[in-house]
Amino acid sequence: MELQALIYEAKKGSKAAEEGLYNRLSKKYFRLCMRYVQNEHDAEERMSDGFYKFFRCLPRFNYESDEELYSFISRIMMNECITQLRKKRLFNIVAAPLETDAVLDEDMLDRISETEIHAAIRKLPAGARTVFNLNVLEGCRHEEIARLLGITSSASRAQLTRAKHLLQRSLSFLKKNDGNQESR
Amino acid sequence: MEIKNQDDGHNWQTRVREYEDVSDTTFSEEVSWKKLRQRLDQAPGRKKHAGYWLAAASVVLLVVITLFSRVSNKAVVPELTKTPALLKQNNNIPVPTDTLLASGKKAANPNPTAVKKAAPTPVDSLQNTSVKKEIVLPSPVDTVFMVQADTPTVASDIVQQPAPLPTVHIQDLIDTEPARAPVSLEGLAVKKMIRLFSIDLTKDQPTKKQEKVPANPYSIPNNQN
Numbered sequence: 001m002e003l004q005a006l007i008y009e010a011k012k013g014s015k016a017a018e019e020g021l022y023n024r025l026s027k028k029y030f031r032l033c034m035r036y037v038q039n040e041h042d043a044e045e046r047m048s049d050g051f052y053k054f055f056r057c058l059p060r061f062n063y064e065s066d067e068e069l070y071s072f073i074s075r076i077m078m079n080e081c082i083t084q085l086r087k088k089r090l091f092n093i094v095a096a097p098l099e100t101d102a103v104l105d106e107d108m109l110d111r112i113s114e115t116e117i118h119a120a121i122r123k124l125p126a127g128a129r130t131v132f133n134l135n136v137l138e139g140c141r142h143e144e145i146a147r148l149l150g151i152t153s154s155a156s157r158a159q160l161t162r163a164k165h166l167l168q169r170s171l172s173f174l175k176k177n178d179g180n181q182e183s184r
Numbered sequence: 185m186e187i188k189n190q191d192d193g194h195n196w197q198t199r200v201r202e203y204e205d206v207s208d209t210t211f212s213e214e215v216s217w218k219k220l221r222q223r224l225d226q227a228p229g230r231k232k233h234a235g236y237w238l239a240a241a242s243v244v245l246l247v248v249i250t251l252f253s254r255v256s257n258k259a260v261v262p263e264l265t266k267t268p269a270l271l272k273q274n275n276n277i278p279v280p281t282d283t284l285l286a287s288g289k290k291a292a293n294p295n296p297t298a299v300k301k302a303a304p305t306p307v308d309s310l311q312n313t314s315v316k317k318e319i320v321l322p323s324p325v326d327t328v329f330m331v332q333a334d335t336p337t338v339a340s341d342i343v344q345q346p347a348p349l350p351t352v353h354i355q356d357l358i359d360t361e362p363a364r365a366p367v368s369l370e371g372l373a374v375k376k377m378i379r380l381f382s383i384d385l386t387k388d389q390p391t392k393k394q395e396k397v398p399a400n401p402y403s404i405p406n407n408q409n
Contacts, residue, residue: 015221022217027204030211035200040209048220055224109196114203117196137197 007063010055018055026051028070029077035121035133036081046084050077078138082148085126104164108175120170128163135160354379 003024009017029050033043053076054061063069109117121129130149134140135156142153142160149156357379 018224019217019221022220023213026213026216027206027211028202030206030209031203032201034209040211044211044216048216048223051220052223106196112196114196114199115205115208117200118203121200137201 003066003069004063007058007061007069011059011061022051025073029073031118032074032077033081035118035137036078036130037084038122038126042084043081046080047077050080053080074138078134082130085130086150104168105171108171112171112174116174117171120167120174123170124163124166128159128166131156131159132163132167 003021006017006021006024010021026047030043030047033046033050034040037043037046050073054073061072121132124132131145134145134148135142140148142156145151145156146153151159
């Protein structure tokens with residue numbers, strides 16, 4: 001069953017359609033929450049809260065495309081995760097930017113599996129991880145990130161530089177290990 | 185939220201965004217769905233509770249409004265009753281019935297606190313002062329309202345006060361009488377009696393002199409014999 005049909009049935013009040021939607025989307029958004037929240041249990045809680053809100057506001061949702069639906073739910077999940085991070089004061093935002101601007105090796109990232117990239121992102125500190133997710137993966141601008149997290153845009157830039165620097169180092173180390181294993 | 189178009193040259197980002205493998209985690213789809221289903225089913229119950237809360241709030245609101253209206257009614261009682269000294273003073277003073285009738289009120293109430301004050305009038309405000317002991321207030325008909333020059337009014341609306349009569353002392357009349365008309369003391373005494381009491385004493389025994397007395401007691405005829 002297509003997403004549009006599931007949305008249509010769920011808007012009518014069909015519980016089966018709601019379950020169908022959940023089965024189709026839960027894994028994707030569980031992974032999204034895992035990128036923001038390190039703890040698995042917390043990530044599941046945030047995802048559950050996000051789906052609860054989504055089903056509550058489903059009667060007012062107008063389906064236009066799958067991409068728009070994904071974007072809509074992503075935004076709900078993202079807000080849930082950021083709210084929790086702000087409540088727990090997990091951000092350790094450093095405003096001072098690094099001297100050298102770190103650049104991610106895109107070619108290297110293309111050759112690494114998504115599981116490894118995921119694992120590397122999850123190892124980042126909370127502030128750097130959140131800014132990296134919002135800027136690089138969700139496409140938010142620094143001004144918007146600053147507003148969402150309650151920080152300055154310069155602090156957001158500094159956190160992104162730090163995240164890229166740490167990620168590049170982590171992935172380089174991973175690639176080096178893989179190269180050593182291949183040579184053996 | 186502005187989303188950049190990043191899917192063109194960066195495949196790793198798309199792969200990370202669409203990554204759905206949860207095999208390395210303890211996530212169970214069925215268990216989490218059951219929990220969510222329970223939460224969603226509990227939601228309508230909350231609406232019922234909201235209805236009860238709304239009903240309770242409306243009852244509380246009604247009680248508050250009732251209490252507030254009572255308090256506001258108490259506040260209407262005149263300020264004079266709030267001071268016990270003045271209250272005691274006013275109860276001891278007998279207010280003449282004529283005064284109350286003239287001001288359009290009924291008999292005096294011994295307990296002023298029980299009286300609900302009507303719309304305030306100029307007469308009421310005067311009665312609440314200590315002047316009440318000394319003077320008799322004029323009736324509302326005699327009250328002249330000051331009208332400003334630029335206020336358009338109808339002339340018939342303004343009640344005109346009668347012009348005051350000139351006050352003449354009786355001694356002045358006595359002093360002037362001999363100069364004007366030299367008469368006997370006996371006749372003068374009789375005239376004084378007539379003027380003072382306004383009684384026609386000479387009615388039983390009419391004489392020529394008494395018939396000539398004019399209607400106005402203040403005017404004295406010059407041609408007395």
